[in-house]
Amino acid sequence: MHRLLERQIGKYLSESQVQDPALSEFLAAIQRTYEQHDADRRLLERSMELSSDELYESNQRLKEEMANQELVLERLRDSMESLTGTDSGESDAVSLSGLLKYQIDLRMAAEVRLRDQEQRLKLVLG
Numbered sequence: 304m305h306r307l308l309e310r311q312i313g314k315y316l317s318e319s320q321v322q323d324p325a326l327s328e329f330l331a332a333i334q335r336t337y338e339q340h341d342a343d344r345r346l347l348e349r350s351m352e353l354s355s356d357e358l359y360e361s362n363q364r365l366k367e368e369m370a371n372q373e374l375v376l377e378r379l380r381d382s383m384e385s386l387t388g389t390d391s392g393e394s395d396a397v398s399l400s401g402l403l404k405y406q407i408d409l410r411m412a413a414e415v416r417l418r419d420q421e422q423r424l425k426l427v428l429g
C-alpha cells in the first residue's frame with residue numbers, strides 16, 4: 304500500500320472502517336490514484352533530467368564555439384595588424400572583414416597598376 308495512504312488510514316480510520324468492503328474499493332481507487340501520480344512524477348522528473356542534460360551539452364558546445372570564434376577574431380586582428388602595420392582597434396568580425404576587404408582591394412589595385420607599368424616598360428624597351 305502507498306505510504307501516504309497508509310499514514311492517512313492510520314490517522315483517520317479505525318480498523319473496522321478499513322475492513323468495510325465498500326470502503327476497501329474506495330481505498331483501492333485512492334491507491335491507484337497515488338500510484339499513477341507517483342508514476343507521472345517520476346516521468347516528469349526523468350523528462351526534466353534529460354532536458355537539463357541536453358541544455359548542459361548545448362551550453363558546452365556554445366562555449367566551445369564562442370572560444371573558437373574568439374580565436375578567429377584574434378587571428379583576424381593579428382592579420383590586419385600585419386597587413387597595415389598598425390593596430391586597427393577593431394574588435395568585431397564585421398569591422399575586421401570590412402578592413403580585410405579594403406586591404407584586398409588596395410592590393411588588387413596595386414597589382415593592376417604594376418601590370419600597367421610593366422606593359423608600358425615593355426613598349427618603351429621594345
